[in-house]
Amino acid sequence: MANAVWHKKLRILLDLTRDDLDHPELPDLWETVYKTDRFYGRLGVPVGERDLQCGGVCRDVGVEAPMHLRMRGGRREAVHERREDEERHTAPMSDEHKAYQERILRAAQEGGFNGDSEVRTRVGRSWIQTDTLVEGADGRRIGWEVQLSAIDPSGLRGVRARAAKAAKNGITPAWHTDRAAYAQRNDTHWTRSDHLPAHVIARNGDLRIVSGFRVLDFWHCDIHALYPCPHGVRRCGKAHATPKPRDVLFDDMVRRTAAGAIVPIQFRAGTTVHRYWVTNTDRDRLDDLHSDDTRLPPEREAAPVTGASRNRPTCQPTPAPITVRTSPSLTALPALPVQPPAPKIETDSTAGEAQKPHTRQAADDTSGLPSELITLQQAADEAHLQLQQLHDHHDRDLQRQVWRNAAAAVQTAVTRYARTKRLNRHEVEARLRQLVRHSAR
Template identity: 80%
Template sequence: MANVVWHKNFRILLDLTRDDLDHPEFPGLWDLIYATDRFYGRRSVPVSERDLQCGGVCRDMGVEAPMHLRMRGGRREAVHERREDEERHSVPMSDEHKAYQERILRAAHEGGFGGDSEVRTRVGRTWIQTDTLVEGADGRRIGWEVQLSTIDESGLRGVRARAGKAAKNGITPAWHTDRLAYAQRNDTHWTRSDRLPAHLIARNGDLRIVSGFRALDFWHCDTSAVYPCPDGVRRCGKAHATAKPRDVFFDDMVRQTAAGTIVPIQFRAGKTMHRYWVTSADRDRLDDLHGNDTRLPADRDIAPASGASRNRPTCRPATDPLTNHAPKDLPYIPALPLQPPPPAIEAASPPTVEHINRARQRSDGTIGLPSELITLQRAADDAHLKLQHLSDNLERDVQRRVWREAAEAVQAAVTHYARTKRLNRYEVEARLRQLVRNPTQ
């Protein structure tokens, strides 16, 4: 049972210990709500489909716990539908949860910041209760919420609304867990560490955050890029950013979020919006990239989020199963003798840098593409055609190198031209090949 009830439709909290439910502006509110709930009961409407939820501990934890009303001995009572929701009010805070709260406060104090646990902030007729609130630099407030409960992922609801309410009132939400299912959600900025007992969490060893922090890798979408184009084209010639997972020490995370050197961002990958923590330098570079995606943003010097530490690790680091360790005793293999260079054969010389530079300057006004681009593409096609007519393996190896160098020269010239003219690189390349290989179309 609980004394505070949340009405979903009216969007107000009801205090059953008060005659007016803490809403004197609505006379007869209890009679209306109680009669409505009894009507739902007579019509066999499930409790989960009614208008009432727990507004106390369950709501503070981000859990939607349906309730119904009853009168016992002239006293108003709100009863949970599920036993696990009722037990949440009587079960004390776990030792692991307390250890995290103590560690957050200790890390904050070591960094020169203040803080407190179970902070209740009044917001109008409602309130925000934060597990641990850290007072950072420049008026920054970081609200750490530790979620270690065993409820399933579908039972953890209202996180986005609770985090949004905290953000509107000047509190940066930071949710931490040791459950993989919670860390994969995108309703707020989650961080995750390994599941550990309380005595390991509380000690001064290095506790690592293994999920939630990212390092942004900025790159040009050209032929040398190792990532696929996020826009779904072959190579667009623009600048992009890729979020790469990085570990960070939990204590450093607490201190640097308070100092403002680690900040939350929303990062779009395809159609999905992710929420990560990154360094402030990466956040600034990402803002520059959004302002102009044709060139890479300038580098910013900043200390790494986590460096080496003299502390013993909180838990033993896992051994990388992909690491290939060579055996100690290997038979001696003599080095192969150097082979003589292949005989020189007649081959078309690859385009030089001078050709590429001229391709960037001259343009054929009739077809809209530089005439030198057509020359480079024809040279590459001729080299490839000659390769197909060779049967000697030695000659094919030499000609294959000539063809690859010619193809790389075309790709570099097309990329530079599309980037300079702010054109779609894929369309430029397709138009060029059509002009060279099918001039009549």
């Protein structure tokens, strides 16, 4: 039995613990849904062909679990059709799972951060269930999901949806496992440690993450490079980044993700998008590389990912791979002459104006797109161009933030326009970029 029911036709979540099913705008909703379900029952319609499904644990893991309604002692109940779906709600949490939750909370508290386990976050008409939620610095929220037991393929298909739903609502998903098959998936940012018993996980020894964290090696694609060109040519002469596996302590991972010193990235290799955790320094250098791949991004000072510890290890650390450094004389291309910077774009005011409600937008006669979208896209492209022309490390950091603010303003405006006009957002964004960048040539 469950208290949350998903109605397929109405596409709403019904909360049986509330008199109005959490939909006050729909009067007599319970009577309508309950009588319809009972009518289907009298006609002999199978439960799997009706309109009700489990909206709790089963839906969270991506499983469609049919349900039917009943009244028992004056209490509303939703009953699963299959026993295995019912058991999914009552399956006991393993000792290893509990030990990980306790360790995450302890590590967060030692770093000065708050957290809690089994947190349900309200999102519109539904919820987000998080194993352990850590409240980090600057409003950062890290949602740790520990997956140790085997789950069927239908459950694994729901991982991407759960991670996307958490990220959309301001929670950075962090999935941890001890199974190599799960850690190799690219549906979210997985980390993996060795398979350990609960008493080893719970103690204060050094628990290592052996998969999921990377350091980025930046190199110049010439005849002296150690790596093959990712574009499949002999040597392209550009700068590239190669991710290398590196162990990190689990407690450090918890604290540094909350502090923003370790961040998630999406790294494209050919047609595959990999999801790794890296330091914020490597993330910024990768942004520099994407903005201008004709030269290597500048070196930055960064604290070591992990250091010596007085604690005894809980597992055998995986040896770090041996790398050969290229010659310093080959680390950069000749720098281009710096062009005089154009006046900086005031994206704060632009973004603020983009978020203000409005009822009418002036449209461009040739493209049909609002002039506001064209102006915002031109501002973002100009900010990106200025970033490519800067060489000073401090100036690039400032200009990168200007570019990100301008790009965020464009995304907000495009989303609002596409939703208002009921258009495909991707097509609107592609048409806008083609229009602005083609006219700028």
